Amino acid sequence: MKKKVALIMGGLSAERDVSLVTGAAFEKALKELNYEFQVIDAKEDLPKILAEKKSQIDVALLALHGKLAEDGVVQGICEYLKIPYSGSGVLGSSLGFDKYFTKQILSFNKIPNARFELVHKKSVDWNQVTPPFDFPLVVKPSREGSSVGVSICKNTDEFVEGLKLAAQYDSEILVEEYLEGPELTVPILVDRALTPIEIRPKKGYYDYANKYTSGNTEYIIPPELSAGQIAKLKDIALKAHRACRARVYSRIDFRMHKGEPYVMEINTLPGCTPTSLVPKAAAYEGISFTDFIQTLINHAGLDYEGVR
Template identity: 40%
Template structure:
């Protein structure tokens, strides 16, 4: 197939997207596909220049946006994309994961991997996601949202409903960008202010101490759960993308009943959020109770990423995983 791998962009997760995209590009070429690299911020990248996209590796802090980025509508004019049999999306955050790029690809008639515009937009919005999870009996932690321009919240409501400690994070952002654990009410305002740099809505959610778990979805199959054990603090941006800072156990050491339950919840969440193709659903197991945290429509595909680990535990190596995702998208 002739495949355009879309990566980069201007979101706070640009570096992670580039790492995912370059790994996918290598894997698809190993499978014999004709692969072009398209940075949605700058356009087509000749093969000889691909190595310069991420010379220093994934940084432990969000990168700055690209100046004078390609207007999104210009992406539809990139010949390597328009002539492709498939667009393989390796985008994270921003317009690449909120459904905007997906809508553009539908307009230009290029099939693409992952969920459509509606599912992508729903899953990107943590508030909407949690409302749908709650209504479909997938347990999720109590929360409130502070919105622009004032980012006001009722301290009494937060204390009574959410409680302390709590998690503060941008409502529509990924890779744990802008996330804070607040232990004292006096710290809450500063945490909300910092998270507001990344989004016009900030989520304040109950903090549940427990085992962090995630379930990859491939088609209609729930993959083995992965347990995430950061070596210090919470599973933040640095813990995710700095080698050696987090231990991953796959399959997670769980009782069979818990595995069955978490996989059932993951498949239900995947369906109710109107996702398709592949994705990842995150959970926490606290005091023997599972809580769904969020859904990832375009999960990372780097060396430390969770979906490839889960696929490998099912006997699916990385090139085969990319092949299956690509073939599924073309088949519709």
């Protein structure tokens, strides 16, 4: 019997719109694969809806991004109801979504990442803001995505504005040294690093508009790097995926810095919109979008499976 799928999308995060686009791509694939499925918008009543429909759901396919979705919260609801779900478990989701904790795990595992300082919104002295590093530097909310709340600051005024913006999205703010060099990303699928993709925005950095506006960014696959550098990127990406306890799939964002790969962050529910990177890398490897969705369904699970 084919599994009955609940496609969960939308949600309450700043990335709701992106999630709806990812969800539409998932929906198309489910139709092509002839799945029996229902679409659920992850609003405040999600726990109630899942509890009510649980007998009609074999797998929850998560087309969500951002807060209450990519951070282990939805995963926790599924755990409680024993509904197997796609992607990472509770711990991996939480670790991946919190960039400060991701960096702790990366550093503990000797995986290069940008120097940083954590700033608590409440402890900022707005009359006397002191940048911890030379400009340019990067300010970002610890827990957000899609470049929402991220600023690249070239002077103190921009730094103050950057802190204010990031503070709208999280009480914990990361200030990072700016990594100068090509931007790359490496998708992981079932414990294997796919071919890295180089990301070249035509203007500025890889912000929200450059992520989701078709034509704003050039994607180069395979990247123009040596075979050794590509192998190193893949190796570090897989190490980061495992160290952060990601499961089934993820996408690790990098910048080359002085010729060496530095991890910026890990995405446990990466975007799957028409401009997104995981489907691009999968296609390059000969994995169609429907194969990709089939893989997510096949590998859906629960944290305590086989333990209880």
